[in-house]
Amino acid sequence: MSINFMSFLRDKFLFIILDFIIAGFSALLLLELRENLFIALFTPALFFTAAIFSLIPEYYAKSKYLNNLKNILEQLDEKYLLSEIIEKPNFFEGVFFYNMLKPINKSMNDEIAKYKFSSIEYREFVELWVHEIKTPIAGAKLICENSRNAELSYELDKIENFVEQALYYARSNNVEKDYLIKRVSLASLVNSVLRTDAGYLIANKIKIQTEGLELEVFTDSKWVAFIIRQIIGNSVKYGCTLLKFGASTGTNSVLLRICDDGCGIPETDVAMVFDKGFTGENGRRFSKSTGLGLYLCKQMCAKLGLGITLESAENEGTTVEIIFPKSEVYFG
């Protein structure tokens, strides 16, 4: 959509035609009055030209205003705020639309505020709920421990993981509110996850290999632990028996590599594993999958300024790499 002279003329079509007809009619009239031919043609032509030229200032004013409007809109991140920024036009259609835009904008802002508020409320509810439910889960786990019920304890571990997912999903929209960047070694990150998930991993007979994890990164250990937990949770779900953790240094980054020897992911599915709700071939073949785990990982990595990549070969295994930027002054 651009403002050019032709489109402006098209808008003024009726005015021009009418002008032309009147000019022709006056020419005929003058001829009828036996004026000489030159005057009979020249005078109406002069009036006609004057009428057309009178359109030029109007065109100029409107095109200047509208082009300006277009530029502002293009540069604006939150386009619904347009009416807060633009100045009042000096032609009457413009004033009319300008006045209309104001209440439209206000109602939009009200609507957004409403949803922002309800999403904050929902997040707070989920956080509270998660903290509430953790007490009975802790109680149930203690009962299992005391009565040595390993099966039930295993199921409780799964419940716990799903509860964690709900908590982190609710939090993921504003990570910046509760994270704390600290210097932490990859070994302490990985080991803490392995310690916490020991019961689940041992019950599934998973072998662990770690190598070169003494590298240090600056990040929030809690969020990264959650991400690692989702990744190894997937590995276990898709039939792995061996989990290898490795690390290496890139030019401006530190890489944490998590390899499994599970069933792998079909080539056609690899590109989509980070999509929300994507379950793919494996999601159908194995237990029901929600398609949330890796999506959340991707989201959180983005918020924490980390990279995440996944490679897989079917029937051989899957490798996930988390990429930590290597600057000491990096604070997200």
Place this chain on the structure above:
Amino acid sequence: MGSRISRTSVPAARSTDGSGASAYSIMIIEDDKTIRHELKALLEKYRYTVIAVDEFCDAADLAISLRPHLILLDLSLPFLDGHQICRDIRKRSDIPIIIVTSRDNELDELMSISLGADYFVTKPYNTQILIAKISNLLNRVYAGGAASEIRFGELSLDLGRSTAAYRGQTVELTKNELRILQLLLENGGVIVSRDEIMNALWQTDTFVDDNTLTVNINRLRGKLAVIGAHGILKTRRGQGYSL
């Protein structure tokens, strides 16, 4: 004092009972009844003396007057914030405090530590982690870092020097062997499953697999045989091991 307590016999200092087990006393300040009850049972299984408090208004006073060796403190209590109790206790005493909570954010953790808590554990906790932290802290504070000795019958285990002794004969143990034998001794004759042993080893960041565990157990058996404790480590087919 308005509070009811489940057990009042608190040893003023650490003593050893007939079996040689530790008799540290631990005070649980926790409002959830199930957790309080089960945690008490669990800790008693590890032969700690447990004082479970179920009224919290004067929990800090109670802790000071009963002088337990360690306090397990929940953060979200009725009427009073756990942080407040922690601060009150710390003002008047050096009793080690482990904060146990379901609020898992860094701020709570920072605040707890800055108020003088020794550890911060989030619910639902891995009980092996909790037990390890408790025994760690108790050893550090009361045994001056030198770990204690555990006994079962004629078999004794020196945690500080990592040796096992049987009828006057001593043998050195590796870290894993020590941890395995410690777990079996602490369970005092009760069967411990392979998974539980592995979990306990994982808590010390040695992520052993099934085969490694078998090797460890066999070596441990061999060493026990050397000091004359033949057949003391029994295999319970399909269940695990016991003494």
